[in-house]
Amino acid sequence: MSDRVPDCTVFLDGSAVRAVAGEPVAVGLWAAGVRVLSRSVKYHRPRAAFCLAGHCGACLMRIDGQPNVKACQTALREGQRIEHQNSWPAGEHDLLGAADAVFPRGMDHHTMFTSPRAANALLRKMVHRLGGLGRLPERGGELAALPSGRRRKVDVAVIGAGPAGLAAALTCAQDGKRSVVVYDEQDRPGGSLLSHPRFGIAAADALAAEARAVGVELRCHAAAIAWYPEDDGGLLAIDDGGVLTKLTARRYIYATGSYDVNALFENNDRPGIWAARAVGLLATRYRVKLAGRTAILGDGAYAHALAEALASAGSNVEHLASERVLRARGRLWVSGLDLEGGRRVRCDRVAVAAVPAPASELARQHGAAVELRAKGGGFACLVDGRGATRVDQVYACGDVCGFVGVEAARAHGHSVGRAVAESLA
Amino acid sequence: MKTIVCRCEDVTLDDVRHALALGFRDLEEVKRYTGLGTGPCQGKECMALCGFILAERGCVPVPFTTRPPVAAVALGTLARGDEEG
Numbered sequence: 001m002s003d004r005v006p007d008c009t010v011f012l013d014g015s016a017v018r019a020v021a022g023e024p025v026a027v028g029l030w031a032a033g034v035r036v037l038s039r040s041v042k043y044h045r046p047r048a049a050f051c052l053a054g055h056c057g058a059c060l061m062r063i064d065g066q067p068n069v070k071a072c073q074t075a076l077r078e079g080q081r082i083e084h085q086n087s088w089p090a091g092e093h094d095l096l097g098a099a100d101a102v103f104p105r106g107m108d109h110h111t112m113f114t115s116p117r118a119a120n121a122l123l124r125k126m127v128h129r130l131g132g133l134g135r136l137p138e139r140g141g142e143l144a145a146l147p148s149g150r151r152r153k154v155d156v157a158v159i160g161a162g163p164a165g166l167a168a169a170l171t172c173a174q175d176g177k178r179s180v181v182v183y184d185e186q187d188r189p190g191g192s193l194l195s196h197p198r199f200g201i202a203a204a205d206a207l208a209a210e211a212r213a214v215g216v217e218l219r220c221h222a223a224a225i226a227w228y229p230e231d232d233g234g235l236l237a238i239d240d241g242g243v244l245t246k247l248t249a250r251r252y253i254y255a256t257g258s259y260d261v262n263a264l265f266e267n268n269d270r271p272g273i274w275a276a277r278a279v280g281l282l283a284t285r286y287r288v289k290l291a292g293r294t295a296i297l298g299d300g301a302y303a304h305a306l307a308e309a310l311a312s313a314g315s316n317v318e319h320l321a322s323e324r325v326l327r328a329r330g331r332l333w334v335s336g337l338d339l340e341g342g343r344r345v346r347c348d349r350v351a352v353a354a355v356p357a358p359a360s361e362l363a364r365q366h367g368a369a370v371e372l373r374a375k376g377g378g379f380a381c382l383v384d385g386r387g388a389t390r391v392d393q394v395y396a397c398g399d400v401c402g403f404v405g406v407e408a409a410r411a412h413g414h415s416v417g418r419a420v421a422e423s424l425a
Numbered sequence: 426m427k428t429i430v431c432r433c434e435d436v437t438l439d440d441v442r443h444a445l446a447l448g449f450r451d452l453e454e455v456k457r458y459t460g461l462g463t464g465p466c467q468g469k470e471c472m473a474l475c476g477f478i479l480a481e482r483g484c485v486p487v488p489f490t491t492r493p494p495v496a497a498v499a500l501g502t503l504a505r506g507d508e509e510g
């Protein structure tokens with residue numbers, strides 16, 4: 001299954017690590033046996049990658065002198081300097097981790113500094129030392145060397161190049177009558193296709209090629225960061241590879257997908273507890289061999305697809321479809337789960353397949369209404385049968401309207417793309 | 426042992442329950458009291474989780490205000506963004 005051959009050397013806190021150039025730092029370090037990538041901000045709990053999608057913030061490291069870089073979104077390259085931040089003296093041995101034991105259940109910072117006064121001053125100092133993320137960069141940029149902004153006008157802007165966004169763009173552009181551009185924050189198109197064992201890179205590339213063939217412009221490394229309603233009648237700000245693009249479109253389609261969400265049990269943040277789709281990425285996209293035993297939590301279609309794929313690749317899988325997990329075991333890396341009823345499961349990693357939450361913030365900034373839906377995983381965008389939100393010219397499709405998974409998202413994308421094309425005819 | 430609801434800001438399930446016991450009833454209040462959703466990811470994971478905890482208690486949660494930027498952006502990208510090239 002694995003054809004990964006280390007071909008570069010990077011330095012983690014000064015020590016050489018062999019890695020595969022081009023893979024994400026978080027994946028390469030994990031494959032090389034590094035277990036702790038970061039420490040949490042208050043209690044200095046050990047953390048490692050959870051989502052591999054740039055969303056959970058658990059993988060922030062200092063890379064080549066820049067603080068708070070997402071290790072899951074940064075490609076490995078020869079000679080890279082990677083450092084743990086906010087841990088002392090090192091990521092796996094962090095003495096500040098004592099804070100976790102000092103506040104066993106949590107802390108209420110509103111009442112922490114109220115009495116007595118002398119102890120207060122000390123405590124305040126300690127908390128300041130504990131908190132925060134990283135140190136400033138070694139070098140600041142030259143203002144003149146920074147890229148200036150750009151303004152763009154298109155007929156249709158699609159945000160998100162997952163199954164819904166690609167399908168919407170391609171259907172909308174098919175008759176060649178309008179300009180359609182898709183922006184995606186990841187390094188390649190595909191979104192949730194990339195983490196699904198039945199689809200993966202080949203399916204993602206095929207759909208992307210189909211879209212390009214009808215004239216759709218696909219832009220990766222391009223994150224939509226905000227909708228500013230007060231500027232020039234409204235504009236969408238996009239961080240397009242470091243260049244700020246101020247975009248206006250005749251129609252906006254939000255196909256922003258969904259975020260991975262954890263399950264609630266004790267020590268649910270232990271390194272080794274991944275979002276199921278991250279484990280899907282490891283197996284499907286990055287082709288890393290999953291040695292040992294994977295416990296999969298959840299009963300959705302994705303949990304079953306992942307369990308099946310891992311088992312047929314010869315991996316040892318324990319699928320806990322409906323059991324209730326009480327706590328995770330293991331200090332720096334998960335070693336097992338305690339289940340309700342006293343059963344104990346040994347494992348080397350956990351894949352949490354909770355229903356992902358709709359990524360609806362941008363659509364909300366743009367005025368779309370949302371509603372909390374248990375089956376949809378969180379705050380889902382409300383749209384009518386054509387995918388229209390309550391705001392003129394603003395549409396949404398796929399998981400952002402409530403989690404539906406790859407196939408249904410793609411179908412929704414096609415139908416919304418058609419409706420948008422008709423609205424412009 | 427801690428059950429983490431918001432991993433960016435280390436907000437635990439006990440912290441959220443404590444806020445509810447103090448009478449806070451919506452996401453905006455719980456956010457302001459506990460710091461939930463105020464870290465690098467701005468609530469991408471915990472807002473839904475906390476929404477469901479509130480819904481279990483009979484509240485009808487509305488999301489807290491989403492503010493720009495929704496994804497981390499380098500200050501350098503914004504610094505000269507207004508000058509058009």
Ligand code: FES
Pocket residue numbers: 026048049050051052053054055056057058059060070071072073
């Ligand atoms: S943000 Fe990198 S693992 Fe989630």
